[in-house]
Amino acid sequence: MDVLLDVAGPVAVITLNRPAKLNAITPEMADALRACLDRVDADPAIRVAVLTGAGERSFCVGSDIRELDAYATPWEFRNRGDYGDAVRALRKPIVAAVNGYAYGGGLELAMACDIRLAATTATFAAPEIKLGWIGGSGQSALLAHSVGPGNAATMLLTGDPIDAARAKDWGLVTEVVPPDELLPAVRELAGKIAARPPIAAQTAKANLRAAYAMPLDQAIQYERDLQTVCMATADAAEGRAAFAARREPVFEGR
Structure with a gap:
């Protein structure tokens, strides 16, 4: 092959x-x-x-x-x-x-x-x-x-x-x-x-690609919108809980 x-x-x-x-x-x-x-x-x-x-x-x-x-x-x-x-x-x-x-x-x-x-x-x-x-x-x-x-x-x-x-x-x-x-x-x-949360990793990639194509003000607003999407995920909640408990997070892509 x-x-x-x-x-x-x-x-x-x-x-x-x-x-x-x-x-x-x-x-x-x-x-x-x-x-x-x-x-x-x-x-x-x-x-x-x-x-x-x-x-x-x-x-x-x-x-x-x-x-x-x-x-x-x-x-x-x-x-x-x-x-x-x-x-x-x-x-x-x-x-x-x-x-x-x-x-x-x-x-x-x-x-x-x-x-x-x-x-x-x-x-x-x-x-x-x-x-x-x-x-x-x-x-x-x-x-x-x-x-x-x-x-x-x-x-x-x-x-x-x-x-x-x-x-x-x-x-x-x-x-x-x-x-x-x-x-x-x-x-x-x-x-x-x-090992990073997969939704956040894919979002970071999409955001970086968009940053090349957008004017600065639009790029910052787009980033903020994507941040809001990430903050609503179960992985972000897990990240905050793990930080508070001083343990390693377990990310599941949700």
Whole structure:
């Protein structure tokens, strides 16, 4: 199978499993990835997802270029099911474990995740310009938000890769670790997030996404509305009771 789903307790690990092709995504893989994400969203026992690539060389190098000529018309290409959209649509938190090349659509996949950790061997690039096109899954907007307009322009206009250390300096990733420590570090982070109340975690994610798109006054009001929703949950009542009793809370997603 070219996309694997491994669920261990509240954490689901989704692995792009085509290492011989650097985890380049075919239309069939995109469909399988969407199916995995749908399962993660639908299962209340799963609280956090992790996205990574198989092998030591590549996280994902985007779409398999050999498949692009299979679209009959530009309009069919325009309206294809986009795997970056599918990751961004996930309600639950998702962490990228970037183990190697994150190029093109693979860069977009990583940026579609909420948090990115990288191996020291990881590199990041928007190489589409070298082939005559640009990214199409939010690459420019997501890069500008992550690394700033000037750094984004450097990546978009040259197509050249940056290494993991520079990606961290620019804010594209939050942590860089040796390759053999990457998945343990990501699992530890995912476990920490999974221990938080799931409604509040999903609300925090939705609020952060909205903050990018709203004027400040609207963003603050939206945050206050979402806070009110969270305060009405059983988990928030449990949090207050546990604080008063000086015990660890038990959150059930209610």
